[in-house]
Amino acid sequence: MADVVLSGLTKSYGTTRALTDMTMTIEDGSFVVLLGPTGAGKTTTLRLIAGLDRPDQGDIRIEGRSVLSDTPAQRDVAMVFQQYSLYPHLTVRENLAFPLRSPVLNWSEPDIARKIGEVAEVLRISHKLDNKATQLSGGEMQRVSIGRALVRSPRIYLMDEPLSSLDAKLRADLRIELKRIHAELGATFLYVTHDQIEAMTMASHVGVLDQGRLVQFGTPRDIYENPISTYVASRLGQPRINLLPADAFGAAKPGAAQIGLRPEHVHMGEGQAATVRRVEHLGDQTRLHLTMSGHEIITLADPHTTLAPGDAVAIRPETPLWFDASGNRI
Structure with a gap:
């Protein structure tokens, strides 16, 4: 070798x-x-x-x-x-x-x-x-x-x-x-x-x-x-990263055009109001498809969650990634 x-x-x-x-x-x-x-x-x-x-x-x-x-x-x-x-x-x-x-x-x-x-x-x-x-x-x-x-x-x-x-x-x-x-x-x-x-x-x-x-x-x-x-x-991550306008959750990092959130970095329990659109039970995890102010977001929930389509939840970002208008990381 x-x-x-x-x-x-x-x-x-x-x-x-x-x-x-x-x-x-x-x-x-x-x-x-x-x-x-x-x-x-x-x-x-x-x-x-x-x-x-x-x-x-x-x-x-x-x-x-x-x-x-x-x-x-x-x-x-x-x-x-x-x-x-x-x-x-x-x-x-x-x-x-x-x-x-x-x-x-x-x-x-x-x-x-x-x-x-x-x-x-x-x-x-x-x-x-x-x-x-x-x-x-x-x-x-x-x-x-x-x-x-x-x-x-x-x-x-x-x-x-x-x-x-x-x-x-x-x-x-x-x-x-x-x-x-x-x-x-x-x-x-x-x-x-x-x-x-x-x-x-x-x-x-x-x-x-x-x-x-x-x-x-x-x-x-x-x-x-x-x-x-x-x-x-x-290119990496399943489900794919959520890419939203930088101000989707309020104040944005200076120079940012988009905020990137991995599904595991969408925290539920407080923050912006969102609605459950679809629930995918995959055995070891549950994927929640949410709608927030017209934006679609995927996050992960407890495998035994009782959330159902139409339910209201509150979400906020954790450890977000910020990108400029050209898509480059800030």
Whole structure:
């Protein structure tokens, strides 16, 4: 494993600027998640690191050495795609062995068998090794796809939204699996997604992308608690942050155009009058959808609350975030 340092990466496809001045360090052993919507530059970043595309400007250094002139094979990185990329006519064992039999690696058969056994145990698919890929469920196929990367022990694993085509239950299960695998292997992961839950639950560090620019980089907690803009604040958190006019609760911070309140920072019991519009009972928590002076607000309540639509409540802000007219944090 190794540090991967991106310096001033810029990439355009024709007249479309996909990435602008991307500068970021992926430390050895970290689990970095790039978060952003479609078109933010996430996959472009992976392709540049993997060597599938070449940047127009900037440098990529792995273990302190520029790899711009290296082929994808020479860079010793492994990529996991959104689609499973398996050979359907081969068994799980043969799919896992395929990368190790390449002329570049050329492992011996005993070493291949040993490595497949280790990876299959980590992924909990040992009992499926002799099944054809077409006999697997979606979750099992994605495990094998991840396994094809794990057998190689590369310097960095690049993962391009590998869970997005799975159903909610499988996504939740594999999020836990990936974090466990990362901890067990001590590997370096760069994972891209548009799903903020994946970013919050798996990442050691999150990079938030906006139209090809890295706008904030830090731990999930730091970005959640200290976003630099309304854009970043809206990318993390479920339910999303409440953004209201700065004077919605009275006096505002000088220069502020908006006040931002996480749902857990809307205090009930005193303050401005509001009306319960909808109640969502989720088992471990209850979400209240409120209306206050024409503004919609979501907050959290006790799981056993007896509040119902139409009830009146009083609310006030706690630890608000303030943003100027451009959406930048004050």
